[in-house]
């Protein structure tokens with residue numbers, strides 16, 4: 453049964469790519485209006501899981517419910533925002549023109565469109581660069597335009613694939629502040645991936661992934677307490693060692709009840 457406190461629910465989720473299983477028997481829930489960090493080493497399956505949630509991944513089996521609908525349902529198109537690792541905006545348009553174009557594609561009427569564009573520019577702190585050609589901006593700035601595009605539709609669920617890679621500490625802090633504002637003031641559910649464990653501390657909840665399996669689903673505090681470690685990175689290593697010690701046995705997902 454769907455739990456209304458959850459924006460996303462997965463049970464027995466499996467994905468194969470190139471004939472190999474890359475996600476194996478994942479079961480978890482993302483609480484609404486909270487920031488969940490999806491953490492794990494490069495290649496563990498973070499992007500694949502995000503693609504499955506937004507309905508862009510083939511060969512997905514098991515249950516995956518997003519905002520009360522099966523993942524990929526057409527009704528979810530305007531309710532879910534997705535920002536990939538590669539900025540997906542037009543280099544030969546300005547930041548404002550990019551946003552105006554995507555707002556038109558979303559079907560916003562002209563007057564509402566201008567206001568939505570200005571709000572999205574303010575959200576990502578790019579108003580001062582709004583009329584610069586996107587191709588002349590830095591990678592981090594282009595990434596923020598992609599994020600602004602995702603915000604245009606006022607999504608209920610925002611899926612962000614490593615949005616802070618390559619950003620300086622000030623921009624990283626500002627982006628995390630934006631994620632918290634979106635969650636706390638607008639009730640947006642945020643799923644954000646990272647392979648940098650120190651970003652875990654900024655999340656309400658964590659999904660720790662390794663080799664396509666869920667190692668833990670917990671809050672940062674409970675994860676540290678439960679493993680008797682000082683940092684999420686140490687907790688991750690502790691869980692990896694524990695899983696290895698279970699010789700030959702499958703890694704058992706460690707779960708606690710999702711908090712709203």
Ligand SMILES: Nc1ncnc2c1ncn2[C@@H]1O[C@H](COP(=O)(O)OP(=O)(O)OP(=O)(O)O)[C@@H](O)[C@H]1O
Nearest residue numbers: 469470474492493494495496497498499500501647
């Ligand atoms: N197009 C593809 N065809 C076959 N296998 C793929 C394809 N893309 C990715 N994979 C495999 O799927 C697994 C998970 O990849 P994925 O990109 O989801 O990992 P990730 O955790 O997001 O990595 P990163 O942090 O480096 O982006 C990897 O083993 C990868 O080799």
